Amino acid sequence: MRSSRSSPDKRTETGEGRTMLAVQFLRAYNFFYFSLLAVFISFLPVYLTFRGVSPAQIGVLIGMGSFVGILSQPLWGMVSDRYKTIKKIVLLTLGISVAVGFALFQSVHPAALFLLVGAMYLFMLPTDPLTESLNYRVAEQHGLSFGAIRTFGAIGYASASLIVGFAVDRLGMERLSWVYGVYGLLAFAFCLAVPDAPASGKRLSFADLRRFFAYPATLRFFLLVLVAAIPHRTNDSFLGVFVQSLGGTSGMVGQAWFVAAISEVAFFALSAWLLRTGSEIKWITLAAGLYAVRYALCAVAADPIWVVYLQVMQGITFAVFYTATIQYLYRIIPEEWKATGQTVLAVLFFGVSGIVGSIAGGWLFQHLGGSALYLGMAGVSLAGCLYSLTLWPRGTAST
Known part of the structure; x- marks a missing residue:
């Protein structure tokens, strides 16, 4: 009798322990996945410059990759919604990205670089919105804030940026592929252990999706995201090249990305508190205005170290902006299309x-x-900041 009375408590403790372990695995996956993303985003332009690719050619390569991402992200998002699994799709796209990225950072020939960059955007870019969707829905399932999990991704991005920058200075750009491979294998290993996102029980309907995109408020919101994201993505592509053009080293490129990413940590951690009132559009307006200040100050910087220091504004710009857009999107989108809606957001933001x-x-x-x-x-x-002011009266509108 005594053991039978205690067994429910033991089962509860075991269930809580498994939940906490699953969340820790998800946090570890975020740490290593965003470390991997840091190697790709932060150092791809630097690697291409090392291989003799001009800034205009780098722009075309990354632009071509973004176009591939536009085609691939909705596809993988809809596959995820159709089969009601995010984890399995992430494992597929991540595994291929690790193999392709390892080959990319060993390539020299222009034709190979062109093909491998395209392949990276075909598989790596869709992994990001799927990961964010996995984070949001698992956090929601376990009563956690999105920032409580995503913060570990920011820590991973920050630490990898710093480590890789100094490692490249000492070991040479030729060793970048091995650094990428190690981070990729660790991310894949932890992804195997994370829980899948809870599946929606609702039947998928293209008519619902068409109605969602027919809402004027939704279209206005996506236009705002697009305008604000253009300079952000330009910075992603050319921050490293800009730092080096001012006389900075690869180590300073890593420092710039470290400062940017570590500043995200605090704001991702604070995001649940900052956005608790539901005033997402107002926070997006503030972030867009600070984006303008940040880039204007970079434009007049005469020393690369000032560009490094200015990346501390990344937290209030990107972290607040991106968390607010996700929270607003998830508040207005139909339940059965959340993964697809997250992917559409990523198509605009990253594509x-x-x-x-x-x-x-x-x-x-x-x-x-x-x-x-x-x-x-x-x-x-x-311009994005000023446009967002026109959305304030509709900032809390629901579909």
Whole structure:
């Protein structure tokens, strides 16, 4: 009798222990996945420069990759919704990304670089929105905030940026593939242990998706995301090249990304508190305005170390902006299309904006210089800030 009374408590403790272990595995996966993403995003332009690719050509390569991402992200998001699993799709896209990325960072021939960059965007880019969807839904299932999990991704991105920058300075750019491979294998291993996202019980309906995109508020919101994301993605593509153009080293490129990512940690941790009132559009407005200030100050920086220091604004710009957009999107989108909606957001944020930002940014960088590029980015961010003011009356509108 005594053991029978205690067994429910033991089962409860065991269940809580498994839940906590699953969340810890998800946090570890975020740490290593975003470390892997840091190697790809932060150092791909630097690697291409090392291989003799010009800024304009880098812009075309990354723009081409973003176009591939536009095609691939909705596909993988809809596959995830159709089969009601996020984890299995992440394992597939992540595993291929690790193999392709390892080959990319060993490649020298321009044709091979072109093909491998395209393949990376075909598989690596869709992994990001699926990972964010996995984070959001598992956190929701276990009563945690999105930031409580995503913070570990920011820590991973920060630490990898710093480590890889100094490692490349000491070991040479030729060893970048091995660094990428180690992070990739660790991310894949921890992904195997994370729980899958809870599946929606609702039947998928293309009519529901069409109605969702027919809402004027949704279209206005996605336009705001696109305008604000263009300068952000341009910075992703050319921050390292800009730092080096001012006389900075690969180590300083790593420091810049470290400062940017570590600043995200605090704001991802605070995101649940900051956004508790539901005023996402107001926070997006603030972030867009600070984006403009950040890029304008970069444009007038004469020393690369000031560009490094200015990346501390990444937290209030990207972390707050991105968390607010996800929270707003999940509040207005139909339940059965959340993974697809997250993917559409990523298509705009990392796809369409990446094409415009990379190609136009590469042309501006090559013909007018880095300072002119960052001044233009500040202007676009300011336009996004002003446009977001028109959405304030509808900021809490629901579909």
